[in-house]
Amino acid sequence: MAHIGVEASAVSILKRAVDYDQQSRYTSALVCYQEGIQLLLDVLKITGDDEQKRQHIRGRIKSYMDRAEEIKRLIQKEKDAGTFTEKFSIPDGSRNFGYEAIMGQLLDSGVRTVEVEDPYIMATHQIINFIKFCEMLIIKCKNLSKIKLMTKVNERGSPAEQKERLSQLATSLKTHKVDLELIFSTTLHDREIRFDTGWIVKIGRGLDYFKPTPSMFSVGHFDLNLRECHETTVNIFHTKHLRHN
Structure with a gap:
């Protein structure tokens, strides 16, 4: 029945x-x-x-x-x-902790600006993860107009390639009426995501807490919810002091 x-x-x-x-x-x-x-x-x-x-x-x-x-x-x-806080751990090797599973409940049409501070949006897989994060924002936040990323320059790899890939992402986001502001820092260490609705998410390992799959033809390569995770902690806060830009 x-x-x-x-x-x-x-x-x-x-x-x-x-x-x-x-x-x-x-x-x-x-x-x-x-x-x-x-x-x-x-x-x-x-x-x-x-x-x-x-x-x-x-x-x-x-x-x-x-x-x-x-x-x-x-x-x-x-x-x-101004005292709301929520903390939990992601166990090593666990699954079902994609970005939406962690913070999807915080995202709605009220979100217009998102600020990401993550020093490690440099390597290819890290930039791809950031793209997946942006895709989630576009789907969940219908009035999103701006994403601000602060990260480090990939001095151990190819800075020009890193900047070119992020520039391509900025162009793509523009077609969805979303501006991507890029800021490169030499001293950035902390990892934090801020939504202008007041929510703040801190992930110990930043956006790069997923283990690699054996190949791009493996389950979990594209859907992060099916990917094994490294151990990390997640803290969610709310502040009344963030405003729409």
Whole structure:
């Protein structure tokens, strides 16, 4: 029956929501709760006349809705106070930690400017990862108008090649009505991503936390969510002081 598949999907997503909740990954948990609740509402619509079953589903929906509302209030309260922080680790060799899995819940039409400080957008694979990051922003942030990248010059490789590739990316982004501002620093060390909606993401290894695949014909070469990761930490903050440029 159709509702069995929908219910199984709801159970899977809500289990993930509870896992995130227990890890204090509240922004991710909230998204999963909302998705799971919608699926349960869909199940309710296609469930027959079994009133006991319908009551059970309604009870689950209410329970998850109550928790989602609690998380919303918690996030908003800490955002207003400027104290919101979320921290988790990416284990060595783990998968399912692509860029969208980490910060997709922070991206919406309210984001217009993104600033990236990452000293290692130099080698070919690092620039490709940055392109994938930009692609995610274009898809998720409908009003995106500017990406600002600060990185180091590839002095051990080919600075001219690095700058040419990033220049090509800037030209490509322009066709999507997004400006790419490039700043090269000789002293940059910290790694930080700032969204003008107030969200800040710090990844210990920057955007380059994925292990290489055996070849470009391997699963995970193109989809970073399927790629094994190096161990690193992720910190998510919110500040009221960032504004649209």
